[in-house]
Amino acid sequence: MNDRIHNFSAGPSALPTAVMQEMQEDLLSYRGSGMSVMEMSHRGDLFMGIIDEARTRIKRLYGLSDAYEVLFVHGGASLQFAMVPMNFIGEGQTAEYIETGTWSTKAIAEARIQNKGVRVAASSGDQDFTCIPEVKGLSAEAPFVHITTNNTVRGTQWHDLPDTGGVPLIADMSSDILSRPLDTRPFGMIYGGAQKNMGPSGTAVVILRKDMVEKIPHNLPTMLSYRTYVEKESMFNTPATFPIYAISLVTKWLEETVGGLAAMEAVNTRKAEALYALMDEDDFYCGTAAKESRSLMNATFRLRNRELEPLFIEKSLECGLAGLKGHKSVGGIRASIYNAVSEASVEALCTFMDDFRRTNR
Amino acid sequence: MNDRIHNFSAGPSALPTAVMQEMQEDLLSYRGSGMSVMEMSHRGDLFMGIIDEARTRIKRLYGLSDAYEVLFVHGGASLQFAMVPMNFIGEGQTAEYIETGTWSTKAIAEARIQNKGVRVAASSGDQDFTCIPEVKGLSAEAPFVHITTNNTVRGTQWHDLPDTGGVPLIADMSSDILSRPLDTRPFGMIYGGAQKNMGPSGTAVVILRKDMVEKIPHNLPTMLSYRTYVEKESMFNTPATFPIYAISLVTKWLEETVGGLAAMEAVNTRKAEALYALMDEDDFYCGTAAKESRSLMNATFRLRNRELEPLFIEKSLECGLAGLKGHKSVGGIRASIYNAVSEASVEALCTFMDDFRRTNR
Numbered sequence: 001m002n003d004r005i006h007n008f009s010a011g012p013s014a015l016p017t018a019v020m021q022e023m024q025e026d027l028l029s030y031r032g033s034g035m036s037v038m039e040m041s042h043r044g045d046l047f048m049g050i051i052d053e054a055r056t057r058i059k060r061l062y063g064l065s066d067a068y069e070v071l072f073v074h075g076g077a078s079l080q081f082a083m084v085p086m087n088f089i090g091e092g093q094t095a096e097y098i099e100t101g102t103w104s105t106k107a108i109a110e111a112r113i114q115n116k117g118v119r120v121a122a123s124s125g126d127q128d129f130t131c132i133p134e135v136k137g138l139s140a141e142a143p144f145v146h147i148t149t150n151n152t153v154r155g156t157q158w159h160d161l162p163d164t165g166g167v168p169l170i171a172d173m174s175s176d177i178l179s180r181p182l183d184t185r186p187f188g189m190i191y192g193g194a195q196k197n198m199g200p201s202g203t204a205v206v207i208l209r210k211d212m213v214e215k216i217p218h219n220l221p222t223m224l225s226y227r228t229y230v231e232k233e234s235m236f237n238t239p240a241t242f243p244i245y246a247i248s249l250v251t252k253w254l255e256e257t258v259g260g261l262a263a264m265e266a267v268n269t270r271k272a273e274a275l276y277a278l279m280d281e282d283d284f285y286c287g288t289a290a291k292e293s294r295s296l297m298n299a300t301f302r303l304r305n306r307e308l309e310p311l312f313i314e315k316s317l318e319c320g321l322a323g324l325k326g327h328k329s330v331g332g333i334r335a336s337i338y339n340a341v342s343e344a345s346v347e348a349l350c351t352f353m354d355d356f357r358r359t360n361r
Numbered sequence: 362m363n364d365r366i367h368n369f370s371a372g373p374s375a376l377p378t379a380v381m382q383e384m385q386e387d388l389l390s391y392r393g394s395g396m397s398v399m400e401m402s403h404r405g406d407l408f409m410g411i412i413d414e415a416r417t418r419i420k421r422l423y424g425l426s427d428a429y430e431v432l433f434v435h436g437g438a439s440l441q442f443a444m445v446p447m448n449f450i451g452e453g454q455t456a457e458y459i460e461t462g463t464w465s466t467k468a469i470a471e472a473r474i475q476n477k478g479v480r481v482a483a484s485s486g487d488q489d490f491t492c493i494p495e496v497k498g499l500s501a502e503a504p505f506v507h508i509t510t511n512n513t514v515r516g517t518q519w520h521d522l523p524d525t526g527g528v529p530l531i532a533d534m535s536s537d538i539l540s541r542p543l544d545t546r547p548f549g550m551i552y553g554g555a556q557k558n559m560g561p562s563g564t565a566v567v568i569l570r571k572d573m574v575e576k577i578p579h580n581l582p583t584m585l586s587y588r589t590y591v592e593k594e595s596m597f598n599t600p601a602t603f604p605i606y607a608i609s610l611v612t613k614w615l616e617e618t619v620g621g622l623a624a625m626e627a628v629n630t631r632k633a634e635a636l637y638a639l640m641d642e643d644d645f646y647c648g649t650a651a652k653e654s655r656s657l658m659n660a661t662f663r664l665r666n667r668e669l670e671p672l673f674i675e676k677s678l679e680c681g682l683a684g685l686k687g688h689k690s691v692g693g694i695r696a697s698i699y700n701a702v703s704e705a706s707v708e709a710l711c712t713f714m715d716d717f718r719r720t721n722r
Contacts, residue, residue: 005395009402024388028381034366038561041370075435078598082582113582195599200399202563202601221443221474237439238556240563
């Protein structure tokens, strides 16, 4: 597809072109049914097959045991920020949150709005969230420890999970879900908005360990209780059918074209290393994250001469590279290189960065 | 499109074929941008244009004054069932709900789960919800009166709004939103899941009168407060971008191809009258809703000989007519004839029903 742009958007973001082509082909008549996936009953056999495929492929990709449920929940990650404390911080309990920037801060705020017991057990706020903090002294009594595995704004990522001594980890993985293999056993819950590594926005994927369900109070509004999604298999009401369809295709692509999460991680590592290596050649570009905390998903950097940044963005667009502007809260440049951003796109970016440096040194 | 089926699904349901074709054409590169609407930042100019178009067209179709905001909220109508009492029933207040079947009953249940003051001011439950009940004695002190304008399961619809004496009406219009012109002035809020008359599932449209915002408590979880959606123009987090794009195209189709809501109502009336007229010719088919409460959106009926119903469904599918099975809670037949179901589709259904009657009399 010659007319496809190199898309480095932080989210919603690039989807695999092959997936987009399959969606396009079937858009008016899914598998000869005479209707689009958008137009069919969520309780019919066709869509039940689709949601089941999405669920099964996610389970298989992560090697999840039967102890886990895969749910499709409304509202993106931001609604989960509110639902997690509502469902899992009981009377008198204090949950542990690790603060690593914008999204973790929002998660903490939503627990506090509900007057729930919350302790910020570690924070890299004093280092401007440019690294993942050291974690020690976690309480063994906490109902969970909450982390944000990848931080899109500052370009940091957890590379080793904190030892919680058996307390369930709950992780917002919106921006690195399905990007690498994972030992899922420490996790009570994993959640993520679909719109970075999985599909279009409109649904969150929630991976929930079944023993967590027992802790959910019985008096929550139906749509705000994870128990509802478990008991009704994410079909208490109409789920976001088209985004779930896209997830089924993206996870199929991950399994059948990429070859699973280890293979995906290898590709993601090559992409990130190419970019960081170029950045580290001299000080024309300056990475903003501490090296040991650098994200494989969002490479954030400044130009030594910040006045050149608007020109960098302008020229990159002219070269067919989109979405490189940094988050408005921090400025600078951000290249989001999620699963579906190809090595060819990263190569094009590296070539552009190299040229831009030579021209503007 | 010869291979498109006649789709009578109750929701998700048929979308205009012309809209589907435009989506298909632009799926990999929206207006030459080199990316799909699914892949672009919700804060970029392109998507901002799309959401603004959807908002503006809804406003224009209903002739809404500046006193109203159009919002795109997560979670479908079912989450609004919980958010409405959370936002609008204050301490010591009692809201009035009119009970007209399945969906209104769920709305009432969600208010009760929160221990909110709720009174069922009228119900057609003693008539098996086959009609819209007479409403009198509404309290002038209530924060709102809640109705469900169209009832998909029993095939009933409000044709005259109740006189609330100035108390704001809040209406779940999931299944007849944008199907006819409306005097919106009595409404404090109108809401509806997208997946019947507007687009694919994954978002709800909420039309909120601005004076309602002042009543919203300030301590709600951010994503559960309508104030957030007003203040952040439905962009506190990533909205369901692709469903909103579809809504922008469907409302464009309503304005530019159909010619507005009065024209749409004329078409919808012709479709419903054709079906009901055929049904009323003799007692082979028996409409289940009281005549004065019949829905223009969902025509529900039984066969006099109920044993023939499975054969009716089987044969209809063979004739390219899909989605005619009644809701599982009541059985029978249901033809959902929302905006995008064409007169040609209804004609095909009438021909089939006539033939089936002749063959199986």
